[in-house]
Amino acid sequence: MTSGDAAAFVAFDRVQKSYDGETLVVKDLNLAIGKGEFLTMLGPSGSGKTTCLMMLAGFETATHGEITLDGRPINNIPPHKRGIGMVFQNYALFPHMTVAENLAFPLEVRGIGKSDREEKIKRALDMVQMGDFAGRRPAQLSGGQQQRIALARALVFEPELVLMDEPLGALDKQLRETLQFEITKLAHDLGITTVYVTHDQTEALTMSDRVAVFDDGVIQQLDAPDILYEEPKNSFVAQFIGENNTLHGTVERIDGDAAVVRLDDGSQIDTIPVNVDKPGQRTLVSIRPERVEFNKDRLAPDAHTIKAEVKEFIYMGDIYRTRVSVAGNDDFIIKTRNAPDQRRLKKGEILEIGWRPQDCRALDA
Amino acid sequence: MTDATAEPTHRPSPREQKEMAEQDGPMLAADGTPLKRSLNRALRAQKLRALMLIAPLLIFILVTFVAPIADMLFRSVENQIVSETVPRTIVALDETWSDHDAVPGEAVFAAMAYDLKEAAERREHTRLGSRLNYETTGISSLFRRSGRGVDDVGEIYADQFIELDEAWEEPATWTALMADPEWIADAEGTEDEDIPRFRLADGIADILPETASAYAGFARVIIDQDGDNPLEEEPWNTIYLALYRDLSAGADVSAYDGPQARRLSAAAEAVPGFESEPVSVMFEDIDEDWLDPQVWGTIDAFSSRYTAGYYLAAIDMQLTPEGIEPQPEEQRIYLLLFKRTLFMSGVIMGMCVLLGYPVAFLLANLPLRTSNLLMILVLLPFWTSLLVRTSAWKVLLQQEGVINDTLVWIGLVADNDRLQLINNQLGTIIAMTHILLPFMILPLYSVMQTIPPSYVRAAKSLGANDWTAFWRVYFPQSVPGIGAGCILVFILSIGYYITPELVGGRTGTFISNRIAFHISESLNWGLAAALGAILLGAVLILYWAYDRIVGIDNVKLG
Numbered sequence: 001m002t003s004g005d006a007a008a009f010v011a012f013d014r015v016q017k018s019y020d021g022e023t024l025v026v027k028d029l030n031l032a033i034g035k036g037e038f039l040t041m042l043g044p045s046g047s048g049k050t051t052c053l054m055m056l057a058g059f060e061t062a063t064h065g066e067i068t069l070d071g072r073p074i075n076n077i078p079p080h081k082r083g084i085g086m087v088f089q090n091y092a093l094f095p096h097m098t099v100a101e102n103l104a105f106p107l108e109v110r111g112i113g114k115s116d117r118e119e120k121i122k123r124a125l126d127m128v129q130m131g132d133f134a135g136r137r138p139a140q141l142s143g144g145q146q147q148r149i150a151l152a153r154a155l156v157f158e159p160e161l162v163l164m165d166e167p168l169g170a171l172d173k174q175l176r177e178t179l180q181f182e183i184t185k186l187a188h189d190l191g192i193t194t195v196y197v198t199h200d201q202t203e204a205l206t207m208s209d210r211v212a213v214f215d216d217g218v219i220q221q222l223d224a225p226d227i228l229y230e231e232p233k234n235s236f237v238a239q240f241i242g243e244n245n246t247l248h249g250t251v252e253r254i255d256g257d258a259a260v261v262r263l264d265d266g267s268q269i270d271t272i273p274v275n276v277d278k279p280g281q282r283t284l285v286s287i288r289p290e291r292v293e294f295n296k297d298r299l300a301p302d303a304h305t306i307k308a309e310v311k312e313f314i315y316m317g318d319i320y321r322t323r324v325s326v327a328g329n330d331d332f333i334i335k336t337r338n339a340p341d342q343r344r345l346k347k348g349e350i351l352e353i354g355w356r357p358q359d360c361r362a363l364d365a
Numbered sequence: 366m367t368d369a370t371a372e373p374t375h376r377p378s379p380r381e382q383k384e385m386a387e388q389d390g391p392m393l394a395a396d397g398t399p400l401k402r403s404l405n406r407a408l409r410a411q412k413l414r415a416l417m418l419i420a421p422l423l424i425f426i427l428v429t430f431v432a433p434i435a436d437m438l439f440r441s442v443e444n445q446i447v448s449e450t451v452p453r454t455i456v457a458l459d460e461t462w463s464d465h466d467a468v469p470g471e472a473v474f475a476a477m478a479y480d481l482k483e484a485a486e487r488r489e490h491t492r493l494g495s496r497l498n499y500e501t502t503g504i505s506s507l508f509r510r511s512g513r514g515v516d517d518v519g520e521i522y523a524d525q526f527i528e529l530d531e532a533w534e535e536p537a538t539w540t541a542l543m544a545d546p547e548w549i550a551d552a553e554g555t556e557d558e559d560i561p562r563f564r565l566a567d568g569i570a571d572i573l574p575e576t577a578s579a580y581a582g583f584a585r586v587i588i589d590q591d592g593d594n595p596l597e598e599e600p601w602n603t604i605y606l607a608l609y610r611d612l613s614a615g616a617d618v619s620a621y622d623g624p625q626a627r628r629l630s631a632a633a634e635a636v637p638g639f640e641s642e643p644v645s646v647m648f649e650d651i652d653e654d655w656l657d658p659q660v661w662g663t664i665d666a667f668s669s670r671y672t673a674g675y676y677l678a679a680i681d682m683q684l685t686p687e688g689i690e691p692q693p694e695e696q697r698i699y700l701l702l703f704k705r706t707l708f709m710s711g712v713i714m715g716m717c718v719l720l721g722y723p724v725a726f727l728l729a730n731l732p733l734r735t736s737n738l739l740m741i742l743v744l745l746p747f748w749t750s751l752l753v754r755t756s757a758w759k760v761l762l763q764q765e766g767v768i769n770d771t772l773v774w775i776g777l778v779a780d781n782d783r784l785q786l787i788n789n790q791l792g793t794i795i796a797m798t799h800i801l802l803p804f805m806i807l808p809l810y811s812v813m814q815t816i817p818p819s820y821v822r823a824a825k826s827l828g829a830n831d832w833t834a835f836w837r838v839y840f841p842q843s844v845p846g847i848g849a850g851c852i853l854v855f856i857l858s859i860g861y862y863i864t865p866e867l868v869g870g871r872t873g874t875f876i877s878n879r880i881a882f883h884i885s886e887s888l889n890w891g892l893a894a895a896l897g898a899i900l901l902g903a904v905l906i907l908y909w910a911y912d913r914i915v916g917i918d919n920v921k922l923g
Contacts (some may be wrong), residue, residue: 059822079825080834092823096841105837106827157828 008032008068009193010056010161015065017051017217025051027217029065033195035160038187040196042204043214044240052214053163053197058082069161080109085154085162085192089169091146093138099125099149100134106157124156125149127186144175151183155190162187164196168203180207201241205229213237230288234275235363238286245292245332247285251276251362259362261285263327269304270357275364282365289321289335291359294351295343305354308332310345320344324351434901441894444672447664450493451480453578455668458661465665465686468656474644475610478518479579482603485512486586499889500674500683501663507654514651518644519606525639526605530628539604540596542625543569543580552596560588563595572611572621579607606644612636662686675895699896702876707903709794709875710858714805716798717854718847721805725846728806729813743806751800755867758796762787762868788870796868797858804857805850812846848915856904876900 010033017026026048033039041049054060056067058079066073074082093102103121112120125131128148138146147167154162164183168176184207187194198204204211205225212222213236221228221237232238239246249263251273259273261283269285276283293299294308308324319335322345326332334353336342345351392400448455453476462469484490494508526533533539540549545564552560563584570577583604584595591598612618618626618633648655666684667674674684681697682689691697724743728736746754761767764783772778786792816839824834862877869878876896883893911917 057822057826059825078830079822080828080830082826083828084826086823086826088819088823090817090819092817092819094820094824094838094842105824105829109828109830109833153827163826 009035009037009070010195011068012052012056013066013068015052015055015062015067017048017055017060018063024063025217026055026062029217029219031212031219031222033193035193036188036191038184038194038196038207038209040198040204040208040211041214042198042201042211042240044199047214048217049197049212049214050165053165053195056195057084057086057163083157083159083161085157085159087147087150087154087162087164087167089166091138091143091150093146093150093153095138097137098134099130099136099138099141102138102149103134103153103156106153110157120156120158124152127155128152128182143171144179147171147179148182151186155186155192159192161193161195164194166198167196169198169200176203183207205241213240215240232274232286232361232363235284235286235365238284238361238363243289243333243335245287245289245326245329247287247327247329247332248365249283249285249327249362251279251281251283253279258357261362263306265327267304267306267327269306269360271360271362272358274361276362283362284365286361286363287355287359289333291355292332292334292353293355294334294345294353296352299354300356303354303356305352308351308353310347310349310351313345313347315344324353326353437890437894438898439894440891441675441898442671442673443891444496444667444674445670446493446496447667448670450484450489451477451664453477454480454664458665458668462661462665465662466658468645468658469661471610471644473661474648474655475575475606477648478515478603478606478644479575479582481508481511481515482518482601483582483586485515487590495888496891497663497667499678499892500667501659503654504660504663507652507660511648511651511655515603517602518647518651519602519604519609521640521642522609523602523605526608526632529632529635532628533605533632534599536596536598536600538625538628539580539600542566542623542629543577544584544595549596552594555594557592557594560594563588566623568620569623572618573608573616574611575607576604576611579604608632609636609639609641613639613641659686675891676899678892679895679899699876699879702874702879703899703903705790706859706876706900709790709797709873710855712794713797713801713858714851714855716794717802717805718851720798721802721809721850722843722847725806725809725813726843728810729816730818740810743803746800747803751863752867754800755796755864758792758799758868759787762792762795787868788873790869790873792868792870793865793873793875796864797861800864801854801858804853808849808853809843809846812849813843816842844915848911852908852911855907859904860900 010031012029012031015026015029016024018024029048029052031052041052043049051060055062056069058074058077062075066075068074069082069084093099094105097105100121103124104117107117107120121134122131125134128151130145130148130152133141133145133149138149141149150167154164167183168179171179180203183194196204196207205228208225210222210224211228213220213228215236220240221233223231228237229241232241235246238244247261247263247269249261249269252260252262252268254273254277257272259271259276260268261271262268263285271283271285299305306326308326310322310324311330312323314321314323318338320338320342322334322336323330324332324334394400394403396403454473457473457476458469461472481490484493490508490512491505494505497508498505523533543566544552545566548561548564555561563581565577565581580600583601587593587595587598612633613636616633618630621629645656654660662685666686672684677684677689678692679699681692681700683692728739728743731739759766763769764785764787766786768786769778769783773780773783778784786795820838820842821834824838825831829837859875860877861875862881865873865875866878866881869875877900880893880896880900883889883896908917
């Protein structure tokens with residue numbers, strides 16, 4: 001993705017942001033978002049993702065660089081003229097107005113006639129299945145209902161870009177999952193470009209076309225969810241997305257797209273070098289818990305295996321979670337599916353575990 | 366439930382059935398006691414604990430706040446002093462005085478003589494005089510003079526009775542005639558402090574009604590007030606007057622068969638030959654104002670135990686013998702003061718909103734560190750004495766003061782035409798706005814702080830410009846703060862005293878200054894209480910109106 005891409009609907013071009021003139025909250029951000037794309041900014045708190053969203057919405061100004069929307073630079077356009085819909089974490093429904101008045105607000109300030117307004121409001125409310133709630137006040141609604149109204153309000157004036165700032169953060173798990181699905185569906189059905197900010201990686205993986213993982217003011221990786229999960233480009237992304245086992249070691253030799261790593265206890269394993277390039281380099285080897293295998297029949301014949309001692313077996317319903325000690329790491333997790341032929345491991349058992357070399361990635365230490 | 370009983374065909378819904386079941390048999394706790402009762406028992410300890418925690422404050426409030434207010438409210442209608450001090454006069458006026466333009470008859474003057482003599486001995490006549498002086502000027506001095514003069518009323522008869530029979534001078538003659546023999550036995554030889562309550566002899570009140578009443582009063586005063594024994598005290602001249610009046614009115618002395626029967630019938634025979642003088646003339650000798658029907662009218666008008674007189678006075682009306690009338694034009698002052706108080710409080714409140722709102726808005730939207738610092742500046746006046754601040758305004762605002770000097774120096778104002786900024790309404794408004802501003806800023810600030818910035822952001826993202834976002838989204842949410850601040854400032858300013866007193870001059874004072882005047886200078890506590898009660902009523906009405914219009918639930922102090 002090159003910055004200033006002609007096809008990009010929203011583009012950040014070398015954007016920097018500092019609040020105090022000493023430290024950069026956002027460092028040299030380049031990002032292009034295609035029309036109709038659902039892009040999630042994911043990252044721990046303080047990683048700069050919300051600042052990026054606020055710069056896009058116009059509530060923060062970029063210290064350096066340019067943001068363009070549909071080809072137009074918007075740095076000097078005030079927020080109310082940007083025509084961007086926005087959904088807030090605390091819903092931000094106006095408490096002194098009814099649901100219908102809340103939805104009418106963006107239409108009124110745009111000078112849309114009464115009959116037009118009513119029709120649009122009705123359509124927006126039906127879209128979020130809240131058609132019967134027009135006369136209610138926000139305080140009379142549940143959290144999930146309020147968020148639906150907030151969504152309808154952000155969409156009622158038919159913006160081409162919608163920003164969502166952790167909109168589901170305050171809801172319980174089940175409701176969150178329902179709404180995740182509904183928001184994604186709505187965004188795709190309407191063909192709206194969506195920029196979604198969250199610190200919940202499951203949300204990011206399930207909803208997005210692409211995910212930008214933020215840390216320390218920099219996009220660490222920008223990819224589709226499956227690539228992000230399976231092929232993390234650095235150890236931050238590997239650890240931030242999903243559960244991850246790490247082993248410390250030194251690169252023994254690199255041979256094209258294969259590398260042998262000597263772990264700290266002396267054993268050697270096959271890995272794919274991701275961001276290591278020369279022997280002798282310290283590395284963090286990353287293996288997903290569900291890719292670890294202890295059943296010899298399922299292992300590739302040429303795979304390196306390594307000794308592990310079972311420390312703890314946890315029954316979690318759909319999966320078994322086994323904590324083992326591997327190469328001095330006591331927190332090495334193995335996840336196995338609860339299948340009829342699956343064995344439950346016992347504490348103290350000594351295993352030979354292994355994995356396919358392509359699931360084992362040597363990352364920066 | 367009522368629907369179900371009203372329409373026999375109505376089938377109760379499951380919920381109603383449940384409610385009915387609950388009514389038929391109450392829910393029981395595990396041990397079989399009704400659930401409600403065991404719940405109450407469980408909560409009682411909690412409630413008791415809560416009550417004990419607030420008890421010290423509750424008692425403090427009751428003693429120092431509720432009780433004084435109740436006492437003041439009572440004082441504003443209480444008027445027992447008239448009926449307690451001159452009870453006989455009031456009865457006599459009520460029974461015999463019909464033509465209110467004429468001086469009342471002898472019976473009234475005689476009753477006043479007995480009452481006034483007693484009151485003078487008790488030293489209560491001046492208090493009554495001050496009370497009635499609120500209604501008719503001059504009564505106070507009339508009563509003061511008469512307290513001394515009443516000693517001589519009836520002297521003419523005392524001399525003649527004693528001349529007739531020297532025994533009439535003896536205290537024992539009188540007690541033998543008037544007192545219950547058992548009382549005499551009890552009182553004889555006892556220490557002065559232990560004299561029992563005086564009791565009249567049986568039947569004497571029927572034969573000599575006025576004498577019995579006057580003598581009983583005399584005996585009570587002697588015992589209670591002086592701590593002396595009536596057996597040893599010569600009666601007052603007014604008692605001879607009473608005896609003369611009873612005998613000359615044809616008392617049936619033959620009905621009396623007590624120890625003094627012979628002496629009494631001798632006196633009764635002699636009385637028609639006595640030299641007599643109308644009681645009204647005796648009073649005229651003391652002070653000719655007693656012949657003014659207005660004095661008697663005032664006593665009559667304020668004879669009831671409770672009166673609306675103070676309230677009428679507080680709204681520039683008066684109770685006259687002819688009914689309720691407006692005060693004379695030149696004495697009307699309170700309605701004007703009430704209007705001025707309300708008007709100026711309203712102006713001060715409005716000024717506080719205008720000046721306080723932007724400040725509170727700024728404070729609420731600054732980072733916490735900065736806003737805390739600025740908040741100290743807002744609160745700084747609280748830490749300075751009110752007197753000092755008010756005096757500072759005097760320095761600033763007076764004609765030779767800082768502001769006028771500056772204006773003259775700049776050339777905006779001519780030196781001989783300096784602005785009058787103090788000792789008028791303007792001075793009061795300026796000083797009080799400054800003093801009450803924190804009371805507006807604090808509730809506004811605390812309400813504004815709870816308004817998340819995301820509301821305004823949401824409004825802007827929805828297409829509203831800065832003003833629309835503020836006016837349609839932010840402002841309505843800050844209204845509870847404005848309401849709280851306005852109530853606070855208005856109620857505080859309506860009863861403000863020190864500042865208007867110091868900088869208000871003649872035109873900038875409030876009703877509270879008048880109340881203070883009546884409390885501490887004119888000592889007309891009843892009128893002060895009535896003015897205070899009206900002020901309290903006004904505040905409560907405003908509070909009620911506010912609740913109806915805005916809703917008291919919407920008031921937020923934080």
